[in-house]
Amino acid sequence: MSEPLLNVAHLRIEFNTRRGTLVAVDDISFDVMPGEVFGVVGESGAGKSLTGQAIIGLLEPPGRIAAGEIRLDGRRIDNLPYGQMRRLRGRQIGMIFQDPLTSLNPLYTVGRQLVETIQTHTSMNHEEARRRAVALLEDVGIPAADKRIDHYPHQFSGGMRQRVVIALALCANPRLVIADEPTTALDVSIQAQIILLLKQLCEQYDTAVILITHDMGVIAEISDRVAVMYAGRIVEIGGVREVVKNARHPYARGLMGAIPSLHRRVEKLNQIDGSMPRLTEIPSGCAFHPRCPQAFERCRRERPDLVRVGESQVACWLYGRTS
Amino acid sequence: MSTSGAPQTSGGKDILLRVRGLKRYFDVSQPLLNRLLEGKPRQILRAVSGINFDIQRGHTFALVGESGCGKSTVANLVVGLYRPTAGTIEFDGQDLAKLQRRSELAAIRRKMAMIFQDPYASLNPRWRVFNIISEPIRAFGLLDDKQAIIDRTAQLLTQVGLSPQDGQKYPHEFSGGQRQRISIARALASDPQFIVCDEPTSALDVSVQAQILNLMSELQQRLGLSYLFISHDLAVVRHMADRIGVMYLGRLCESAPADTLFENPRHPYTRLLLDTIPDIEMTGRKRVPVAGEIPNPIDPPTGCAFHPRCPRVTDVCRRERPHLRPVADGIMVACHAVDAPDHLSGSQAAG
Ligand SMILES: Nc1ncnc2c1ncn2[C@@H]1O[C@H](COP(=O)(O)OP(=O)(O)OP(=O)(O)O)[C@@H](O)[C@H]1O
Ligand SMILES: Nc1ncnc2c1ncn2[C@@H]1O[C@H](COP(=O)(O)OP(=O)(O)O)[C@@H](O)[C@H]1O
Ligand code: SF4
Ligand code: SF4
Numbered sequence A: 001m002s003e004p005l006l007n008v009a010h011l012r013i014e015f016n017t018r019r020g021t022l023v024a025v026d027d028i029s030f031d032v033m034p035g036e037v038f039g040v041v042g043e044s045g046a047g048k049s050l051t052g053q054a055i056i057g058l059l060e061p062p063g064r065i066a067a068g069e070i071r072l073d074g075r076r077i078d079n080l081p082y083g084q085m086r087r088l089r090g091r092q093i094g095m096i097f098q099d100p101l102t103s104l105n106p107l108y109t110v111g112r113q114l115v116e117t118i119q120t121h122t123s124m125n126h127e128e129a130r131r132r133a134v135a136l137l138e139d140v141g142i143p144a145a146d147k148r149i150d151h152y153p154h155q156f157s158g159g160m161r162q163r164v165v166i167a168l169a170l171c172a173n174p175r176l177v178i179a180d181e182p183t184t185a186l187d188v189s190i191q192a193q194i195i196l197l198l199k200q201l202c203e204q205y206d207t208a209v210i211l212i213t214h215d216m217g218v219i220a221e222i223s224d225r226v227a228v229m230y231a232g233r234i235v236e237i238g239g240v241r242e243v244v245k246n247a248r249h250p251y252a253r254g255l256m257g258a259i260p261s262l263h264r265r266v267e268k269l270n271q272i273d274g275s276m277p278r279l280t281e282i283p284s285g286c287a288f289h290p291r292c293p294q295a296f297e298r299c300r301r302e303r304p305d306l307v308r309v310g311e312s313q314v315a316c317w318l319y320g321r322t323s
Numbered sequence B: 001m002s003t004s005g006a007p008q009t010s011g012g013k014d015i016l017l018r019v020r021g022l023k024r025y026f027d028v029s030q031p032l033l034n035r036l037l038e039g040k041p042r043q044i045l046r047a048v049s050g051i052n053f054d055i056q057r058g059h060t061f062a063l064v065g066e067s068g069c070g071k072s073t074v075a076n077l078v079v080g081l082y083r084p085t086a087g088t089i090e091f092d093g094q095d096l097a098k099l100q101r102r103s104e105l106a107a108i109r110r111k112m113a114m115i116f117q118d119p120y121a122s123l124n125p126r127w128r129v130f131n132i133i134s135e136p137i138r139a140f141g142l143l144d145d146k147q148a149i150i151d152r153t154a155q156l157l158t159q160v161g162l163s164p165q166d167g168q169k170y171p172h173e174f175s176g177g178q179r180q181r182i183s184i185a186r187a188l189a190s191d192p193q194f195i196v197c198d199e200p201t202s203a204l205d206v207s208v209q210a211q212i213l214n215l216m217s218e219l220q221q222r223l224g225l226s227y228l229f230i231s232h233d234l235a236v237v238r239h240m241a242d243r244i245g246v247m248y249l250g251r252l253c254e255s256a257p258a259d260t261l262f263e264n265p266r267h268p269y270t271r272l273l274l275d276t277i278p279d280i281e282m283t284g285r286k287r288v289p290v291a292g293e294i295p296n297p298i299d300p301p302t303g304c305a306f307h308p309r310c311p312r313v314t315d316v317c318r319r320e321r322p323h324l325r326p327v328a329d330g331i332m333v334a335c336h337a338v339d340a341p342d343h344l345s346g347s348q349a350a351g
């Protein structure tokens, strides 16, 4: 098996607040292989976005990496000086956020933004960079790209803007793209267009993707492997089919059963009672224990770590080690 | 089809809500002075441009469609928050526009309630939950006795899975799902027969969504409620609805029983939507997404509004707007490419 492109080991993200230190991401580890689509799912507040922000070095204070390491191609990137991190961003790691407007400058034409980004990361002259920008806009499916390149972001629809952002993320041909809820703000018919586009382009450019979303349908559609997060922890990592069809962790299994299906009607949706705890009240032991139908004594006391179960990794006392 | 007398029946069905030719236009023109200076014409946005549907007593009728197609406008029209530009809304056989006396209107209004998407915005943050929930009871003068109101509120809270003590708290002390439970309790306070639910779970996480959808189904069965259920999520709609209307740019393009719609979608837009939406079933089939953009409702395409994106478009589609007409028993489609059998094509029934 090849070496991982990205390795996250024991990452811990904390916030210092007046009421003490909050742990938002607690000791998570995973690898992303070159060219793969790695999905990160979980309900809001699980720590998905913070994980993505930590990888690209965009954690906003008071958030900070309190422990752990992040490596790209074996090289540590979590402790790089600001300037080096900025060069890495865009060149090695591209990003796509939920709201395309946060990635686009409303005052510049999309052409100017693309050309500048391309020139920052390559030795192309203006002419060449502009030709490349038009080609990229064509790749992401903008009709009449040679004309639209001189338009401003507000002159594009939401779906078109997200296409421009994808072009921007891919323009330096990065090894990894982090896409945080890239289709959540879009209409359903447009979502499908964007997801397929992302998948196609990343195959074409051999770019790996970390796809962060709460939409299991999107994950099922395009990712190769998935990590399921709950209350700042990864509770299960596995191949997408394995996790969607045969989740092992009680939370992951409950979550899959709670999602209504387009193709099948059930009398009653599977229901996980209660809701995810706030950061100030994360339960002891396994954070899921107050909601878990299978919880037992040990779950309240000791925190389970990921252990290998078949092809997957699961953090639950029902699996692996015996006590 | 008769238009008066209560309650209405058609084909043995007990119709609670009957909507005919419903339209709502908005004037979105620039202020007059700007228009004169810049020589711009008036701009009319046709949010809802003529729709018909029936809701059977005890059933759920769902409206689906993409952002801006007019779903919320229909919801607001039905509960009387907007006045129709044209068309009629009959509830329990009574034309709402013809009710003159306030007492008559109030008697009907208390039988209808609404739940909104955003459980944060729709609850007054300065009121205790007790006051929020009992407000319809007081507004409609349903109970006078203080103890009776307290008892009824406690019962409502219990019914939605909260405890009577929660009445003393404020909305911000609850999670999103719990706030939606409070909205539901308030909606139930006037003992309605019919609830309009506009994206009731769109702001919630999936595990919480499942709790709320299960609660709504359970209440429907227990209290015999009818729902107008609005969502952009087709899987949620399939789970909840008996009958579904698919909207596109202010009009219905298909309306059919839920199972039929999913098993045999007929309108090209419905087909494409069902083909492209990511789903957890992992059938591994190749997706062909709906091409193109959602058009602007101020300047809709000529003929069939879907024609710029439709794979089956022909010349007639660009010229003539297809009418919603029955194409099989209980199935209505607005498309030139979908044939209606002879015995149905003559009838203008709910078309
Ligand atoms: N008060 C208003 N004034 C002007 N235009 C309006 C008004 N209310 C709605 N519209 C317009 O009418 C159209 C339909 O809006 P509506 O809110 O019904 O859509 P929707 O289907 O509920 O969309 P969403 O899924 O985004 O909630 C939109 O183009 C909207 O901008
Ligand atoms: N600046 C901040 N201060 C305190 N807590 C924060 C801050 N930013 C995020 N959090 C908390 O960290 C947790 C994880 O957040 P996030 O990664 O954004 O979740 P999601 O999985 O929804 O993307 C949440 O509980 C969130 O409230
Ligand atoms: S460790 Fe215990 S509480 Fe946690 S998911 Fe497993 S069985 Fe449930
Ligand atoms: S009427 Fe024509 S354009 Fe409209 S949906 Fe039918 S085939 Fe397509």
Ligand SMILES: [Mg+2]
Residues within 6 Å of the ligand: A048, A049, A050
């Ligand atoms: Mg997030």
Ligand SMILES: [Mg+2]
Residues within 6 Å of the ligand: B071, B072, B073
């Ligand atoms: Mg709406």
